[in-house]
Amino acid sequence: MTAAAGPAGSGAGGLTAEERLLRDTTREFAQREIAPTAVERDEAERFDRSIFSRMGALGLTAAPLPESLGGAGFSYLGWTLVMEELGAADMASAVTLSVHILSQLPVVSFGTVEQHADWLPPMVAGEALGAFCLTEPHAGSDAAALRTRAARLAADGQELAPDAPPDAVAAYRLHGTKIWISNAPEAERYLVFATVDASKGPKGITAFLVEKGTPGFRFGAHEKKMGIRACPAAELLFDGAVIPASRRLGAEGQGYRIALSALAEGRISIAAACVGIARSALEQAAAYLHQRTAFGAPLAELQGLRFMLAEMAREVAAARALTHEAARARDRGEPIGEASSLAKWTASDAAMKVATDAVQLFGGSGYSRGTGIERLMRDAKGAQIYEGTNQIHRLIVADAVLERARF
Numbered sequence: 463m464t465a466a467a468g469p470a471g472s473g474a475g476g477l478t479a480e481e482r483l484l485r486d487t488t489r490e491f492a493q494r495e496i497a498p499t500a501v502e503r504d505e506a507e508r509f510d511r512s513i514f515s516r517m518g519a520l521g522l523t524a525a526p527l528p529e530s531l532g533g534a535g536f537s538y539l540g541w542t543l544v545m546e547e548l549g550a551a552d553m554a555s556a557v558t559l560s561v562h563i564l565s566q567l568p569v570v571s572f573g574t575v576e577q578h579a580d581w582l583p584p585m586v587a588g589e590a591l592g593a594f595c596l597t598e599p600h601a602g603s604d605a606a607a608l609r610t611r612a613a614r615l616a617a618d619g620q621e622l623a624p625d626a627p628p629d630a631v632a633a634y635r636l637h638g639t640k641i642w643i644s645n646a647p648e649a650e651r652y653l654v655f656a657t658v659d660a661s662k663g664p665k666g667i668t669a670f671l672v673e674k675g676t677p678g679f680r681f682g683a684h685e686k687k688m689g690i691r692a693c694p695a696a697e698l699l700f701d702g703a704v705i706p707a708s709r710r711l712g713a714e715g716q717g718y719r720i721a722l723s724a725l726a727e728g729r730i731s732i733a734a735a736c737v738g739i740a741r742s743a744l745e746q747a748a749a750y751l752h753q754r755t756a757f758g759a760p761l762a763e764l765q766g767l768r769f770m771l772a773e774m775a776r777e778v779a780a781a782r783a784l785t786h787e788a789a790r791a792r793d794r795g796e797p798i799g800e801a802s803s804l805a806k807w808t809a810s811d812a813a814m815k816v817a818t819d820a821v822q823l824f825g826g827s828g829y830s831r832g833t834g835i836e837r838l839m840r841d842a843k844g845a846q847i848y849e850g851t852n853q854i855h856r857l858i859v860a861d862a863v864l865e866r867a868r869f
């Protein structure tokens with residue numbers, strides 16, 4: 463059975479001919495250029511910059527960005543088709559690209575014309591890699607509690623009083639620590655969230671565009687991860703990095719809103735990549751049940767295993783349906799908070815379950831680091847944690863349900 467042979471494998475329902483072409487072209491690229499080295503890169507914890515550059519040559523490094531800004535102009539549904547194929551080939555590469563897009567979309571939505579021209583072009587072209595920098599040692603799920611401080615400076619470099627008018631601010635000086643920043647230290651361009659006034663909680667959070675090499679900005683420890691090991695993640699240390707006011711994204715205090723709206727979009731992308739993990743686990747398990755014999759017959763003849771496979775297919779199809787629904791809502795310009803949480807929560811749980819079942823169906827060889835099956839399980843686990851843990855998604859969904867029930 464090939465991937466395109468059935469609903470669980472193809473995801474073809476409701477796609478236009480153009481969308482199918484996009485999916486098939488990306489599948490061909492991902493299987494030819496990315497999948498063959500996925501196990502080796504994971505084992506060696508090796509980031510391969512050339513994969514990102516090749517994605518750039520195909521236009522994927524700005525896939526959902528508007529053509530007016532040099533992007534490929536794909537619909538968000540089209541972007542999820544790309545992410546599913548990358549997730550099926552190698553979640554580490556999918557996360558690198560997803561985070562790169564996550565760090566650009568806020569610039570598209572909240573940036574000035576000058577920032578569009580100044581910040582985006584090398585990122586769009588796949589020459590500069592992006593990172594999204596929110597999490598801190600004391601602020602993960604509770605991101606509004608972040609402590610990285612952005613002191614407001616006058617043109618002479620002196621710190622301004624908190625009540626100084628915004629137009630008196632010439633620059634900001636950052637102090638603080640970020641952790642778990644995917645794509646660091648390889649990335650060149652960092653979207654950093656800091657607070658101009660911690661006493662204001664989320665209303666003090668402000669977004670900044672920070673370049674690698676800025677004095678006072680360096681990298682700390684590298685994360686030693688369970689999965690997506692070929693996607694680097696590191697600590698960022700800010701010790702007096704001066705960022706000009708022209709590199710503030712949006713207004714002071716708008717950063718929390720910028721972060722949340724970016725994450726709502728990013729969750730759909732991660733959901734799609736998780737559908738890819740689950741689909742890959744399902745396809746590989748199905749092929750294995752045909753090949754492997756036990757007690758004189760192929761495993762595929764055992765009803766207990768067939769039922770497992772059917773449940774895995776159900777997980778893939780349901781996760782894809784919710785992911786596409788969220789993407790279509792985004793394409794229609796509708797609110798996506800609840801839909802993106804439902805998609806990311808469902809798809810990452812599906813990836814975890816289906817990958818775990820695939821390890822079981824492969825028996826001992828599924829547990830071996832050489833086959834790549836256990837990698838799917840390790841990669842899926844992270845997606846239940848980043849871009850909002852699946853507990854946080856339950857909170858978001860419950861809030862939306864309760865809000866609708868108000869009289």
Ligand SMILES: Cc1cc2nc3c(=O)[nH]c(=O)nc-3n(C[C@H](O)[C@H](O)[C@H](O)COP(=O)(O)OP(=O)(O)OC[C@H]3O[C@@H](n4cnc5c(N)ncnc54)[C@H](O)[C@@H]3O)c2cc1C
Nearest residue numbers: 594595596597602603642643644844847848849850851853
């Ligand atoms: C592989 C990976 C890549 C990452 N990449 C990035 C990145 O690029 N940029 C970035 O900024 N961050 C990144 N992160 C950080 C990630 O976003 C955080 O780990 C995540 O938000 C959870 O925060 P925490 O680790 O501090 O856990 P905590 O917030 O301390 O949570 C611990 C546990 O408590 C639960 N919990 C917390 N609050 C509640 C609540 N109110 N109700 C119920 N349960 C709750 C959580 O679900 C979790 O199970 C990454 C993390 C991982 C693992």
